[in-house]
Amino acid sequence: MRRLAPKLLTLLSLALATAFVTPMRALADDEEDPPTRVARLSHTDGNVSFNPAGTDDWVSAVINRPMTTGDKLWSDDGGRAELHIGSASLRIGSTTGFNFLNLTDNVAQIQVTEGTVRVRVKRLEQDETFEIDTPNLAFSVLRPGIYRVSVNEAGDTTVVSVLGGEGEVTGGGQAYSVHANQTATFVGTDQLDANVQDFNGGDDFDQWCADRDRREDRSTSARYVSPDVIGYEDLDDYGGWRPVPEYGTVWFPHTTVVGWAPYRYGHWVYIAPWGYTWVEDEPWGFAPFHYGRWVTVGGVWGWVPAPGPVVGVVYVRPVYAPALVAWVGGPHFGVGVGVNVGWFPLGPREVYVPSYPVSRRYVTNINVTNTRVETTVVNNYYTNVVVNKQVNVTNVTYVNQRVNGAVTATSGATFTSGQSVSRNVVRVDQREVVSTQIAAPAIAPTRQAFVGAGASTNVRPPAVMASRTVVAKATPPPPPASFDRQAAAIRENGGRPLAVTQYHQLQPANVQAAARTNVRIAPATRTVTPIPPHNDVVKRTNGNVAGANGRPANTAGTVPGSVPPNANNRPANAPNNVQGSVPANNNQRAYTDRPAASRPPTTNPPVNAQLEQQHQQQLENLRKQQDVERQKVEQQQIKEQQRVQAVNDQQKQAQVQQKQQQQLEQMEKKHDTQQQQLQQKQVNEKAAAKSGKPEKEKDNKPPK
Numbered sequence: 001m002r003r004l005a006p007k008l009l010t011l012l013s014l015a016l017a018t019a020f021v022t023p024m025r026a027l028a029d030d031e032e033d034p035p036t037r038v039a040r041l042s043h044t045d046g047n048v049s050f051n052p053a054g055t056d057d058w059v060s061a062v063i064n065r066p067m068t069t070g071d072k073l074w075s076d077d078g079g080r081a082e083l084h085i086g087s088a089s090l091r092i093g094s095t096t097g098f099n100f101l102n103l104t105d106n107v108a109q110i111q112v113t114e115g116t117v118r119v120r121v122k123r124l125e126q127d128e129t130f131e132i133d134t135p136n137l138a139f140s141v142l143r144p145g146i147y148r149v150s151v152n153e154a155g156d157t158t159v160v161s162v163l164g165g166e167g168e169v170t171g172g173g174q175a176y177s178v179h180a181n182q183t184a185t186f187v188g189t190d191q192l193d194a195n196v197q198d199f200n201g202g203d204d205f206d207q208w209c210a211d212r213d214r215r216e217d218r219s220t221s222a223r224y225v226s227p228d229v230i231g232y233e234d235l236d237d238y239g240g241w242r243p244v245p246e247y248g249t250v251w252f253p254h255t256t257v258v259g260w261a262p263y264r265y266g267h268w269v270y271i272a273p274w275g276y277t278w279v280e281d282e283p284w285g286f287a288p289f290h291y292g293r294w295v296t297v298g299g300v301w302g303w304v305p306a307p308g309p310v311v312g313v314v315y316v317r318p319v320y321a322p323a324l325v326a327w328v329g330g331p332h333f334g335v336g337v338g339v340n341v342g343w344f345p346l347g348p349r350e351v352y353v354p355s356y357p358v359s360r361r362y363v364t365n366i367n368v369t370n371t372r373v374e375t376t377v378v379n380n381y382y383t384n385v386v387v388n389k390q391v392n393v394t395n396v397t398y399v400n401q402r403v404n405g406a407v408t409a410t411s412g413a414t415f416t417s418g419q420s421v422s423r424n425v426v427r428v429d430q431r432e433v434v435s436t437q438i439a440a441p442a443i444a445p446t447r448q449a450f451v452g453a454g455a456s457t458n459v460r461p462p463a464v465m466a467s468r469t470v471v472a473k474a475t476p477p478p479p480p481a482s483f484d485r486q487a488a489a490i491r492e493n494g495g496r497p498l499a500v501t502q503y504h505q506l507q508p509a510n511v512q513a514a515a516r517t518n519v520r521i522a523p524a525t526r527t528v529t530p531i532p533p534h535n536d537v538v539k540r541t542n543g544n545v546a547g548a549n550g551r552p553a554n555t556a557g558t559v560p561g562s563v564p565p566n567a568n569n570r571p572a573n574a575p576n577n578v579q580g581s582v583p584a585n586n587n588q589r590a591y592t593d594r595p596a597a598s599r600p601p602t603t604n605p606p607v608n609a610q611l612e613q614q615h616q617q618q619l620e621n622l623r624k625q626q627d628v629e630r631q632k633v634e635q636q637q638i639k640e641q642q643r644v645q646a647v648n649d650q651q652k653q654a655q656v657q658q659k660q661q662q663q664l665e666q667m668e669k670k671h672d673t674q675q676q677q678l679q680q681k682q683v684n685e686k687a688a689a690k691s692g693k694p695e696k697e698k699d700n701k702p703p704k
Helices: 204-217 360-368 375-387 391-395 430-435 447-451 483-492 500-506 609-647 650-691
Strands: 039-045 048-051 072-075 080-085 088-092 096-103 107-121 129-133 138-151 157-171 174-179 182-187 193-198 239-244 248-253 266-271 275-280 293-297 300-304 325-328 340-345 408-411 470-472 519-521 526-528 539-541 544-546
Touching (some): 039 048, 072 080, 107 204, 107 470, 239 293, 239 609, 248 293, 266 447, 300 609, 447 483, 483 500
Parallel strands (some): 107 129, 174 526
Antiparallel strands (some): 039 080, 072 096, 088 107, 096 107, 157 174, 182 193, 239 248, 325 340, 340 408
16 A cells, blocks of 8 residues: 655645535425436456446446446356346346446336346336346336346347246237246247247356355345345355444454555546445445445444334335545645545444435435434434535534544545555545545546546447347436536536436437437337247247247247236236246256257256255354454454554554454465365265265364
């Protein structure tokens, strides 16, 4: 970590306007607020590239990057990616083009131009739309379940598999219901030829998805967080939960960096309409940086999660925040030359007031869903800061502002160019941090701030596929304005983020001109149901017969009608739970993720539920044991740091820090070895259970 001379943290008054002199503009409750949710890019394998909305740049995908309307992904040959939207997961297979046509509080509309996506929807509200648009059809999720949609290379065939739940296909002037445990193949563009079969299993991509699903389902962290907090499933492997009397159950990360602090090991990107957004480097670094609050307990940083559902209280989904920090600076902060930016994490019960324009209702929801703070406190703060613009509220005490090492600062160039903050830290004087006022950055973004930290790449979709038209049932909004138009408007706004309505005004005024040229709205439909083949006899739908390969055959027949969904586009009394997962057999082989109706079905052997539960308990016991050990080591290290700081010997402090870093790394290696040994033992037990041979050793104790 590079350390510069003290007292170099300066925020020029023209570049960084304080939150209390030029505060966030208040919106009327009927004006548009930003979406309360985003998608998180949570995992990638192989070559996966990313194209941020408003740009033509393709860069390597970066984990933890928030995604929203207009953002695109390309998973190259052999690549895979995983995203989460609240409790829903989306997994992208090899050679797949993916785009968010729209992502709001109640709409998730994605575009798949080629390849495979598998979606798991755990909860679907009555007014919520979840739609997958392909070159020849639009698929609407009608109830919670698991769905797989594959598009062939030519873009004229889409295969829809429903592993659990129910959906509706719209295309060719007709609508088709697809039910649980069915696979339907649709061929053609202007007219669809449909063939439906029983779903008999999946391939290696389904196996990978099912493994990721099980990882989420058995997460210990799910007990302590709201189910819509994105990224909670990653916390188990990288930290532990401990009860803290004042704050409830708190999560403590397992880090190997002495002096680690939140919002230091990552970079800033600019994502409209929220503005500057934090992207953490650690694989677990999403939930603790966009929900909840941070606190130090015994000198160690811990994350206090967003409150979970309470029985008898109306559930409100946690509101995503770009970064729950307070900014430090102002015209009289520091004596150095240059535009530097500083911040620290907000603590429990502290009010977050966004720098982007929002309504009073939004401010209330983003606080009460992320920390245990009284609504009255939020309203008073909003009235003083936003409405009345009272300067005396700068006397608010922030608990982490006085924690040694809590403030992180970097240069303006680093801040606006997506560079690593930890490699470009500006050292600050703790006495100045305590005495300075809170400030909000008002710096117009550079192009690199939009693009982020990903390296430029030639891994991108073929031109013919990138321009391919898709069919949509819901009309998506116009594409986001270009970076140049957005940046110019932000500069005119003094560097402050624009309101949602202002972003809309940047788009073409002519509705026809604003319409997406690569989206074709499906015409009016009538509902039909393809007849499932019986005893391998091909059946006819929509005037043609589809054979086993999904292509039409020369056989005549008729198509019976079916009962269309209700007015809410969802079957009556639809259950609010996810049904099943992939059925199983022993014929597993590796296949590509491209659709092929003739591909032999493959599935996974069933897992003994009792043995699985026993193994999960063993892993949990091991993690608790390791967390106790880590807690003892951390407390000893803190005492040792305090002793060497008292003698003010910098050489001794450096030696102690190096020794402690090695100690943490050695402990982490030991813990990894313990988990690997336990997991190998569990694999052997599963193999023995499958073969019917008892294990020689039945030891449920975790390894030492």
